[in-house]
Amino acid sequence: MSNPHLHLTTNEQAILAVIPENLRKKVNIETETLMYADTPQRMQIRVKNMQLSAPGLLVFKKKVTEATTVEEVTGLLSTANLTALSEDDLSELYFAMGPDGVSTLIVQMLPHVRSEEDLEALISLCVIRHSLLLSLSPTAASL
């Protein structure tokens, strides 16, 4: 059984050296060559077209739009349980965030990978980013 692939940019691969060797051996490093120049306007369109379905999120949205003070929003935001999001809602959020946002998370996560679970998380984010980049690449039309 082959190791899972980890798509990292050359800059990210430079950080990879800090990960314990036994963990590094569990993945096949591939260079992420796909790039996308995001813009605020494109992000606005993605955000505008987000379709979130979790009842909790819809309630959250309703409460925020009905709030009249900053304190109310502060309270709502600090108690919002974003960990209960479904895969569909999470993918909507990652899609809206775009490859740049996910890249920043990857860079911050990389130096802290110490266990198989951490590695699993890193692989997941890389799969998400690679999927985002692939969907935007010129070859996407043939997929």
Added chain:
Amino acid sequence: MHSPKPEVLEAAFHDLTGQHLKEISPGEATVLLEKIPDLDKQLQSKNITRQDLETHLNGVQKSLFRKILDAGGKTVDVITWPVRKILWPPIKWYLKHPIRNTLLVALAIVLLLYLTPAPPGPGGFRDDLIKQGEEILKKTGVPTPQVSTEAIAKVGATGAPVAEEVIKAGEQLLESPSNILEHIQKSKILEERMKKLGPLP
């Protein structure tokens, strides 16, 4: 008012660019559209709005992303992990990690962008976030060489990374990401945005 049918939008796109939507990626299509100087006017003559076309392209790209993500998930599943874990581990990871709030704040900001009406011109909420980042940096006293305004502006294009830069800076001094979140939430800018929030559709 109903949105035009996909075939109408695709025909309009072909008229405008000479390209078939099915033969290029949504990313390329977006770039092509952005290059048309009088796009709104041309679309108007076809009884189509820019929003109709952008929403259609966005939907195509999102479907493509899900298709690719699902395929990638299955590949990983075959090798080691259940598909279910593809999207969940980042959340689990951050919950048990000292910087766990980073992703949650990033997601919260995307949600805030979602809840905030689109600004009339370029910049808008993104610029607000950048300004807010600068204010927070001043409050925390982080020396600019560590997290410069330029660095924030550079990553600010996507919104979410701004929060991350702010948290990173805050962690160094306050050792508590939640304090930074509190700053963001209590910001004057958010208050102003709140006033602009209209009633529920």
